[in-house]
Amino acid sequence: MDDSDEIKAARRHLGRRLAQLRKAAGHTQHSFARLVQYGRSSVANTETGHQYPDRGFWTRCDAILQTGGVLAEEYDRITERARQQRRRSAIQSIGAGPWPVPPTHTCPDARSNDDGSVLWECEDRIDARRLTLKSCNDNDARLAYLEDEVGRAIADNERLTPAALVARMRPLRVYVDQLMGGRQHPPQRVRLYNVAAYMSGLLGALALDLGAFRVAYAYAAEAFDLADAAHQPDVQAWARATQSLIAFYAGDYHDALAYAQDGLCRAGTGPHRIRLTINGKARALARLGDRYGVDQAVDDAFTALSDCPSSSQVSASLALGAYCQARTAANAATAYLALGCGKDVTAHLTTAIDAFDVAGxxxxxxxxxxxxxxxxxxxxxxxxxxxxxxxxxxxxxxxxxxxxxxxxxxxxxxxxxxxxxxxxxxxxxxxxxxxxxxxxxxxxxxxxxx
The missing domain is CATH 1.20.930 (Transcription Elongation Factor S-II; Chain A)
Structure with missing residues (x-):
């Protein structure tokens, strides 16, 4: 077998190894092709050795299959052997004689010290490292798609049934988890963590709607941990508001208050302070019988609302921006109702009900x-x-x-x-x-x- 046949055989072996790893991970060629951003036929041809993609393809495969880089390393070995073969062929074609093949760590431009040690690496290895730096299993288009999907899902909450929205979101959450097992540049990694946090928080709220309190707690805690790992105070505040909501309906009013107060520390002057103050703090204080605290929280919420008005007539319940006037008033009414203040309840609900009816x-x-x-x-x-x-x-x-x-x-x-x-x-x-x-x-x- 000559060198050309040997390299072809090595490429076929690499393709077969990819197929084995893909199947072991439970991916079809169709599903795997979407993840690596190649066509299904390209994946099939690669697995049979009829197509040989560049290194970026193999690094994405390693990331998705979590192989520790074995496919890219094998690609590098095959590429190096092919390069050596081309060099030998070029030398022989000009009749240069049986020159020895340079070792793999040298290149024509390499310069050595007096003791023979190499001063720098071969340009091929530098180029390979550059390709590794540029390769990741995410891109801006994919992240924008995920951000749009989670934004639409949060807007659709209360418009679709909880079960229907869960069925739509869970596969996306699994997909994001697969991407998180890969590699991204830091800005992309932050965006991916934010998306994952919002998805987990939404799933927690939907689990609450379905009465699955333990699942709701777990999803909401995951949402905060993701936001915390990404060092995103705004997303941390949003997740704390969701945790406070779940604790409130679970009857854990001290926890609901603790989550709201911690969220307010993280929210600063951002838009989430309205939801944290009125939906979290005011309602929890009302259940704990603190009339003075409720009055202060309601006043703080409406003051913040005037400073940071919502961009829509009725904001989403898990709003990524500021709470609206109607939701602020409705939550104030719930708080005062728990304190037995009927007059304050009807005053706040007058405008809230009209707005909710218009929004449907x-x-x-x-x-x-x-x-x-x-x-x-x-x-x-x-x-x-x-x-x-x-x-x-x-x-x-x-x-x-x-x-x-x-x-x-x-x-x-x-x-x-x-x-x-x-x-x-x-x-x-x-x-x-x-x-x-x-x-x-x-x-x-x-x-x-x-």
Missing amino acids: LRGPQALSRLDLATAYLRGDPDPEQAGALALEALTLTADQRYESVNQRTRQFLATARPFAQQPQLRQVAELLHDRTQIGARTPPALPSPS
Whole structure:
């Protein structure tokens, strides 16, 4: 076998090794081609030795398959042998005689010390290192796609059912995790960590909506750890707000307050301080009975809102920017309701309900109606109007069954106990029983991403 045949055989062997590693990792040629940014036919031809891509391809394969660089190292060995063969052929073609082949660490421009040691490396090795520096398994287009996807998903929260949005997000989160196993330049790595943090935080909020509290806690903690690892205070603050939200609905009000306060330390004067103050701090303080603290937090939130207005009429519940006027007012109402301040509740909900109705966001529509219904049971009670609002709230979310709506309905019914014989209130209790019974028969676990 001459040198040319030997190199062809080595390339075929490298292709077969790639195929073995790919299959062992559970990738098809189609799925693997997307990850390495090559066509499926190119991957197939490479695996059979009919195509021989450049070094960047092999470094991406190593990163995705987590081989520790064995494919690129083999590529380097084959390339070096081919280079040596070309040099021997060139020498022989000019009749230069049987000159010895230079060792692999030398090159024509190498300069040596008196003791024979080489002063610098061969240019081929320098070029190979440059290619390694430039090669990574991410690029700006891919990162922009992921950032756009997570932004759209956060905007779609409360518009799609939690299960539908989970099914859309989980495969993307797995894809991001695969990319994180590769190599990126520092700015790209930060962007990738940010995307992963937002995805995990969103999945945590969706798990909360489905009543899977332990999963929600785990996702939200992961979101903060990713933001912390990337040293991104703004994303850290966003993740803390999500952790505070989950702790609040889990009934861990001290934890909800602790997460909100830590988030405020990280948020500084950024837009997340509004959500952390009103959704996290004010509501937790209300559950802990601190009226003075609630008044201060509500005042701080509306002051921050005037300094940092939202760019939309109704912001997303997990807003990447500032909370809007409607959400700030609705959360203030929830806080005052827990303190028994009915007048403050109705004042704040007047504009919030109108905004949520215009936006068509069923979760906020239902929650604000339940708060208003509970307020109607206090002072000069109107159980009929309260029952009508509660029925409307459950009807709005009949196909979504948010855990937050279920909890708020239970709180409403506890307040309505003196009027339990009122027909509409009995109907509310029956609807809630049907919703929670369906949830009880189906364990609150996240659906499969298939």
